[in-house]
Amino acid sequence: MKPPHPAQTRTWGRLLVSFILGMVMGALIFHYQHAHMLDKILFENRRLALELTDLRDEVAYLEKKAEDLNKQNQEEISVKKIEIVIVNEEEIDGFTATDIIERLREELKYLIKEGYSVQSVAETAETHARLIDGKTIKFETNDEYEVKLHTMIIHTTITFKISVHKMS
Known part of the structure; x- marks a missing residue:
């Protein structure tokens, strides 16, 4: 078997380099789009986690207030x-x-x-x-x-x- 002609090797080399560059460019574009979407999702997740913490604190406060009101209602009201x-x-x-x-x-x-x-x-x-x-x-x-x-x-x-x- 004889080696390929140098012009043919250059053509195949260019095609191989173009193929690899295309794959790298495609991977970069894919990662950019998904990373941007992933950043949005992570940001939304953190915002919702903070909101959840605020709501839990509010629920705890309201439960304590309800307990205090129940205690007050159960106490006998005296003449002042x-x-x-x-x-x-x-x-x-x-x-x-x-x-x-x-x-x-x-x-x-x-x-x-x-x-x-x-x-x-x-x-x-x-x-x-x-x-x-x-x-x-x-x-x-x-x-x-x-x-x-x-x-x-x-x-x-x-x-x-x-x-x-x-x-x-």
Whole structure:
């Protein structure tokens, strides 16, 4: 067998080099396109991982808040304040009105001091209403006032709406 002619060797060599360069160029283009797409996918994956972490933190926060709210709801709500409103305050002297409110608050402050729950006050509301309704308050000047209960609103602030009439 005889060796190929040098012109033929050069032609085959050029074809082989062109083939190899074509393969390398094709591989580079393929890698460029897929690497660009892979970068997009990796970036999206990291963004979603951060979003997932944020959402997990938010869920943990909301679960803790829900637990705290459940604990608060299960605790007994206690009486915090007593409010007395005189409906007909314009009919009596302002000093007398404040003295009557002060005396009634003194008589009812055990509800706050002993930490009565709103539920227990509601159960005994009739007793508290009788304590105030029809009560006679006497001052040093021998003036007497009768207290009539109109409304009793029970919550953390117990509100008594009363009317006061001077007895002759």
